[in-house]
Amino acid sequence: MTAPAHGQEVVPKFRGPATTAPLGVELSERETxxxxxxxxxxxxxxxxxxxxxxxxxxxxxxxxxxxxxxxxxxxxxxxxxxxxxxxxxxxxNAHAQALASAEGNRTVGVICHDVGDPYFAGIASGVMRAAAEQDLLVMLASTFREPSREIAYVSMLRAQRARAILLIGSGFQDRAWERAMDAELEPYVRAGGRVAVVSRHRSMRVDTVQPENRAGAAALAASLVELGHRDFAVLSGPPELTTVADRLAGFREGLAAAGITLGRVVRGAFTREGGHAAARQLLAAGDARPTCVFAVTDVMAVGALAALREAGVRVPEDMSLAGFDDIPVVREVSPPLTTVALPLTEMGEQVIALALRTPSRAGRSRVLRIEGSVVLRGSTGAPPGS
Amino acid sequence: MTAPAHGQEVVPKFRGPATTAPLGVELSERETxxxxxxxxxxxxxxxxxxxxxxxxxxxxxxxxxxxxxxxxxxxxxxxxxxxxxxxxxxxxNAHAQALASAEGNRTVGVICHDVGDPYFAGIASGVMRAAAEQDLLVMLASTFREPSREIAYVSMLRAQRARAILLIGSGFQDRAWERAMDAELEPYVRAGGRVAVVSRHRSMRVDTVQPENRAGAAALAASLVELGHRDFAVLSGPPELTTVADRLAGFREGLAAAGITLGRVVRGAFTREGGHAAARQLLAAGDARPTCVFAVTDVMAVGALAALREAGVRVPEDMSLAGFDDIPVVREVSPPLTTVALPLTEMGEQVIALALRTPSRAGRSRVLRIEGSVVLRGSTGAPPGS
DNA sequence: CCGGACCATGAAGGCGCTTTCAGAAAGCGC
DNA sequence: GCGCTTTCTGAAAGCGCCTTCATGGTCCGG
Structure with a gap:
């Protein structure tokens, strides 16, 4: 479908004037x-x-x-x-090779919510390192948190006959989606494909790297109670994400163990802006302010910290703040954030190792539990007036 | 090709005991x-x-x-x-399709230094978004800054017959490496492959998204001079990276325009730790301290900021600090960092668009110049005692 | 010096799909 | 109703490679 050949080719020897494009960028051509x-x-x-x-x-x-x-x-x-x-x-030609030999090709697929998010970037980094060691190529896809897109990607990876498919990040609590995903994965596994996931537990009979969200959040709650806090609020994420549900439940449990009932739960998007908005909403509410706030992810906590600062709320003097994940940035903000640390890179390495390991007895899926550890930093302290 | 049916199926109803693995993780099997x-x-x-x-x-x-x-x-x-x-x-079967049709497959390869680094994560995020729109699968590889690995990846992507190969991040100023890379790329392009790069300019006759490192650094220098600074230091990265060389040169030029000579240049790794170490080294030197420090990347600047804080140097009261790139984290630290902002996500979208666009007249490579914009934030102020 | 065991080599048959190419069926004007 | 064009379908030829399978050659013991 190329243009008909001209008898004579005329290439203007013209060093294009810098045509200015929008957004302060400039496009020019150079002859080579x-x-x-x-x-x-x-x-x-x-x-x-x-x-x-x-x-x-x-x-x-x-x-x-x-x-x-x-x-x-x-x-x-x-x-x-x-x-x-x-x-x-x-x-x-890798395609020809893959087609001719039953060996399958040397690629693995990774699906996460967004590589731009430090949580996923950290895990992805671990996956890449491990993949490099095994001489595997990684196909990475970001769903931007759209469930249907995740299924579409699994389908594409199936078409590519990826040796393994890694699902990174919380799944969705949605029956229809689960069924669809299962229908996609089951034939893949039957055909010899490997599947491993990070942070999913519902309806998935596959190898799993499972951060102990619940226990971690509970431990965090206990630590915060120990600091003297009694009034808590949680900045939560989309309730259909299993991770959110678990962390929230765990935090509640931890408080309950000390006889404390969780106060407000404000819901926000799973992003920095979501945390920012949720924090503002919390402050806007006329209620008596909690002395301590738990954001279900560090990304949200960072947003919340900014919101608190903007509102003139001192952390931790006026209000303590804690997150979850221990992404790198929380050590850079001031005060540095208290959080539940997860070994992100290592989790990435583990999940690919899990997927590639020779399968255990048919029908058994492994669960690798990752204990988070509570790290108290400057963002939490004793409640005001104590 | 289905397995022969068994007369009777016996599945051991055995819930495997949780075997404890090292590293505080726990591995167990569950029956499915x-x-x-x-x-x-x-x-x-x-x-x-x-x-x-x-x-x-x-x-x-x-x-x-x-x-x-x-x-x-x-x-x-x-x-x-x-x-x-x-x-x-x-x-x-995507392999069979790719083999049978001359159409090529729907995958593009992306090679960057490290997805874990927010700079690359930002660009990668843009690439992924654009790729998703065009229904393309992305193969992502991290070189972890090892030049030879980059070439190996190009080779793998060639084998996969990737529709395009995107090289993200500074190249290396090394004749042998350049030749090898060129030898790898040239046949690929001749066979119809597309190549586009971000931040490379030497010996590459391919479409390029080129941040104006030099001009940006010069503009930053001018802005800092305007704040009253006269004594500068630079925290620089590996000199073989073209980006480093350009930013350093640009900063020098900017100062020279004001009749100022750049003071110390301390070299560090291209990471947060590198910036931290470089800053410490700068402080350790007995010399009169500069009033303003420019770290060639934000990642390094963040490390430097931490080092300054640890050393009890107040920013910006005692010393101003600026970076380059405008990665998200610099807005979260305090004080927020002055920097030269680059539209990372957009750059990612542009580079893939450039690669996929129908090639211009044979032999022309396009250069999309991205102007950075100086963003003054809290980390810079008037020099002490002014 | 011959027969069998062993080995490296070449010919050929797929792997799963796209895409000519030719043929069958259907529609049209005369 | 005949010859023609216009559609749509099926047979078959690959795409580039791996991998039996059979063959010719070599080496050994007898």
Whole structure:
């Protein structure tokens, strides 16, 4: 569908004036020297193994064996093949390889909510490191928290015959979605695909890296009570996320153990802005203010901290604030945030290891529980007037 | 290819004891219900188009056409094929598709230094968003700043016949490396592959999103001079990174324009810790302290800020501090950092757009210049004693 | 010096799909 | 009703590679 060839090609030798595009960016073209044959728009075909074999004067089969080392090949032939491959710049076609060999390809799929979020970036970083060690390529997808998109991605990864699919981040408490996801995953697993997840527990019979959200939140609550707090509020996220539900429940349990009932729960988006808005909403409410606030994620806590500062609420003198996850940024803000630390990078490494490990007895899924540890930092202190 | 049915199925009803693993994590197995035929380790073959065609009672060719809509197919047949595909849970084999059609596959490769770094996470996020819109799958690789690994990844992406390869982040000023990279990229481009980069300019005749590092740093310098500063220091990164060289040079130029010579330049790693260490080193030196410090990236600036605080140096009262990039965290620290803002997400969207756009006249590579804008925040002020 | 065991090699058959190419069916004007 | 064009369908040829399978050659003991 290329334009009909002109008899004469006219390339204006024109160093484009800096045309100014919106947003303060500038687009220009620069001329580059080119090999004569590149000018013709005839995408030089890729070098195939066949060409290598011919160049080396051996059969296709031998060339394949020489390059992959599957079978012994006479040394001199192997040398010739290698040399030919080099000379021609041969790169095997991974698709053809995957198709021909039952071995499956060397790619794994990772689906998270948003790589831009430090929580996922941390886990993804761990996954990448582990993948690199095993010589695997990672296909990363961000769902931007849209459940349907997550399913669509699983489907795409299935089409790619990814060796494993990793689902990172809270699932959704939605029956229909769960069923759809299960319907997508089940045939994949049956066909030999591996699945592992981080932070999901409902209806998933797959290997899981499970942060102890509930216990962690409970422990945090206990620590905060110990500081002297009695009036609490929680900045919560979307209730359909299992992580949110667990942390909230855990926090409640922790308080209950000390005979305290949780006060207000304000709901916000699972982002910095969500935390900011929730905190403002909390302050706006006329009620007596809590002495301590727990944001279900650090990302939200950071937003909340900003909101408190803007409102002139001193942390921790007027109000204590705590989060969950221990993303890097919480150590940089001031005061640094008290939180429940999760080993994010390590979790990423674990989840891929779990997926790739030889499956245990058929039908058994493993659960790797990750205990969070409460880290008290400057954002929490004794309640005012104590 | 289904497993032979058993007469009787015996599934041990055994809830595995929780075996405790190192690192405060706990590994346990849980039993899951399984379809009888899943027990046999005979990875149920994938459903093929052939099966769908047979189920629908049409030829392979028709089934293909019906599903892809490449040619008109009688409505009732198309319906039957669709239904059969659905029923069987057919998912096309992307490898086979890629191999058969010259269309190439729908994946793009992205190589960055480290997704865990907020700078790259921001750009990656933009890439992912744009890719999602175009229904593309992204293969993401982190080099962890090892040049050779970058080349290896390009090679892997070539093997995958990725539609485009995006190189994100500063290149290395190293002749041998450049040559090797070029040798890898050139055949790829000749074969119709697209390449686009962010922040590279040496020896690359490819589409580029180029932040104006030099101009940005110069403008920052001018702004700082305007605040009254005369004594400057720079916390610099690995000199082989082009970005570092440009920002440093730009900052020098900006100062020179005001007749000022740059004082100390302390070199550190391109990380938070690198910035921290560099700042400490700067303070440790007996010299008269500069009144203003420029860290070549925000990530380093954040580390430097921590170091200054630890050393009891007040920012900006005792010393001003500025960074470059405007990653999200700099707005959260206190004081918030002065920096040169780059539209990271947008840059990610642009670089993929650039790569995917129909190539301009043969041999022309486009350069999209991104102007950074100086954002003065709390971390900079008038020099002490003024 | 011959037969069998062993090995490296080449020919050929897929892997699952797209896409010509040719043929059957249907619609049209004369 | 005939010949023509216009549609749509099915057969078959690959895409690039791996992997039996069979073959020719070599090495050994007998």
């Amino acid at each position: 020297p080119l090999h004569p044959d590149t000018r013709r728009r005839a995408p030089a075909a890729h070098v195939t193994l066949d060409a290598v074999a011919r160049e080396a004067g051996v059969s296709l089969a031998t060339a394949s064996r020489a390059l992959n080392g599957t079978t012994r090949v006479r040394d001199d032939l192997r040398g010739r093949v290698r040399a030919a491959a080099d000379l021609l710049g041969y790169i095997p | 219900p399984l379809h009888p035929d899943t027990r046999r380790r005979a990875p149920a073959a994938h459903v093929t188009l052939d099966a769908v065609a047979r189920e629908a009672g049409v030829s392979l060719a028709t089934a293909s056409r019906a599903l892809n809509g490449t040619t008109r197919v009688r409505d009732d047949l198309r319906g039957r094929v669709r239904a059969a595909a659905d029923l069987l849970g057919y998912i096309p």
